[in-house]
Every structure is written in C-alpha cells, then in structure tokens.
Amino acid sequence: MKRWTIAMLMAVSTVLLGGCATGTIRSSVTAFHEWPATLPSKSYVFERTKEQNDSLEYRSYENLVRNELARLGFEEAPASVKPALKASLSYNISSRDVREVQPVVVHPYPYWYGPAWRGYYRPFYGPFYDPFWYAPPVVEQRVSQYTLFTRQLKIQLAEMAGGKKLYETTVVSEGTNSSLAAVMPYMVRSAFTDFPGPSGVPRRVELKLEQ
Template sequence: MKLASAPLLLAGLAACATPFNADVSRFQTQLPAPSGQTFAVVADDPALAGGLEFSQYADFVEAEMAELGYTMGSPETADLLVRFDYGVDNGREKVVTTGFSRDPFFDPWYGGYGRRGFYSPYYRHSAWGYGWYDPFFDNGPDVRSYTIYTSGIDMKIDRRVDGQRLFEGKAEAVSRSNRLQHLVPNLVDAMFTDFPGHSGETMRISIAPEDREKKVRRID
C-alpha cells in the first residue's frame, strides 16, 4: 500500500510545484518618477466599474504601484489613471499522447506493478525487460485529453490631465485552471516583474509558487 501510494504522492508534489508562466508584452513612453505622483486604478471596461470582483483584483495592482513608490489617490485628482481589465476564455481541448499503455501486471519497470501510460525505450532491449515483453499486452498509445484556458490582463496608464498614454501592457497565460481568483494575482505579479520593462519586448515570466522566485526570459 505504501509503495503503491508513493508515485501518487510524488505526482501531487510535482503538481503543487509547477510554476506559473505568463507572456508579458509592454510598451511605454517615459513614465514619471514615482516621487510625488499619485495614481488611481479604474476599470477599462465600464461594465466592471464598481464591481466587488474588480475591486478585489484592483487591490493587487494598487499594491504593486504603491511598492514602486506611487501614492494612491482618487480618479478625479490622481496624476495617473491605471486602466485595468482581465478575463479568461471558455477553454479548448488539448490531446496528449504519452507513449504506450501496458497491462499493469506486465510492466517490468515496476517489477510487475507498473502505471498505465509509462513507457520505457529500454523495454525490449535492456536488462530492465526481464524477458517479459509480449505484443499481446501492448495496448498502443495512451491518449488523454483535457481542457486548457487562456487568461489575460490588460493594463494602460494615462496621464489624467491630458489623457496622454504612457504605458500599455498585456500578460497572458495558458493553464488548466479558469479560476480568476488564482489567475489574476499571478498575472499582475508577472506584469510588474522588472516593471516597466523595455518597450516593445515580450518576456516569459516564470513564478515559482513556493518562494515566488521569478525567472525572466525574452521570447521575441
């Protein structure tokens, strides 16, 4: 029982340790230095204005702006208006082929207690085979499908007085989750990594879940 549960435990730990990856594109003119500048986060989509959900996600943006040194103000008087939007699509099916499926009692890699879907290229030829291979027990490719979702946030920063656009940014991620409560904070985190970034550059931001360590890779 303990041996059988070990692979499941390791799989669970691996799933928990999966980093969050987002592609971030940013364009900017010269943003004013934070000192003395106030900002307000507003909904870019009027339908979201005043909503409790929007207010919750706006808090994450406000925290990041404050950490940069900007001071939160009101939409009527702030120097900068941070226009924010978010969303997730309806998902699409992804099909994955993971090698060959064996009868669980004839998988030599696990000494007769193998997992469905595991395939070793050494199965037929190496000492791991123990001479057990029989085409009768080769069930062909193990094909699985699951739903993946594309989520994203848009952020624009305008100078309130004259409406001049100072910053535009998008962060997108593909994952098996469509829960905005989990996705939006991570997307905001990615957006503000090395903020404001180099104008016109797209980055792959990878955020480890345990220690929030961030890795940045240019992909354009």
C-alpha cells in the same frame, strides 16, 4: 540489449521529470511604454467603467494592482489632491477543448512474468537469469482530453492631463484552472515584474504557487 534498456529507461525518466511542471504560473508579458526618465509626481487614481465600479470582483483585482503600484513607489491620490496619473485595468477568461495524442512507453510484461512451463515451483528470475527481462518496451498511443483556459489581464497608466498613455501591459496565462481569482495575484505580479522593462519585447514570467 542491457545498455539499450537502461538508456530507454533513462530517457523515460527524463520525460517524466520534465513534465512535472506543476506548482508554477507561467505568463507571457508584453509591455509597451514611453516612460519618462523622471516624473514630477507618482500620484494616481483608478479610472473605472460603470460596470467595474459596481463589481466586487473588479475591486478585488484593483487592490492587487494597488499593492504592486505601492511597491513601486506610486501613491493613490486622495480626493482633495489632483493626481498626475490614472490607472485602468481589464481582464477576461476564455476556454477551449484540447485533445492530445502522446506516445507512452510501456513494458510488454513485468520482470516476474514468464511462460507457463515455468510452473508453480519456478525459481526467482533476475536480470541476469531471466531471458525475458530485457524485452524491448512497447510504445502505445494515449489520448487525453481536457479544457484549457486562457486568462488575460491588461493594465494601463496614463497622464491625467491629456490622457497620454505612458505604460500598457498585457499578461496572458494558460492552464487548466478555471478560477480567475486564484490566478490573478500571479498575473498582476507578472505585469509589473522588472517595471517598466523593455518596450514591445514579449517576456516569459514564471512564479511559484504559494501554499
């Protein structure tokens, strides 16, 4: 009985530790590309819709993409220079209600609990003296309800002349945070992780949240 109880406690601890996945943003990233071995120029401009051009939120996310492109050696072309590439991005967020039923291991009573006949002057009972210490735990069903948000980001790089697409990536991230602005920096970084990466191969990118 003692060995069984210890094994069960270890299993419960493992489940609890495995569930502590806070502090990270996980994204599913899929990129399709026909990236050339060499590019004559890495100059680019952003191509915006009218709605995007009037959106402060969009411009904030555009700056995130601009920083990542600069890290990869791309240069935003000034107005006087004809760029070789054009970049575009779009994003959205949706939500759905989730209901989960999970088994939870609960001890039927704590170690200090005992029958009433022990009385006021009952002695201390430890694992080697209390016959109720090793009682098997009880599995209860716990119901949890929450809203799950799906955040999606799409980024494209295409040739300015002719509009041939060279790179397009889709980033999908799910979580309980409803703020797209809070998650977007990590999604943009995930979009360009190992750029250009394998074409058409879904990847899982995990980034630690910065304090």
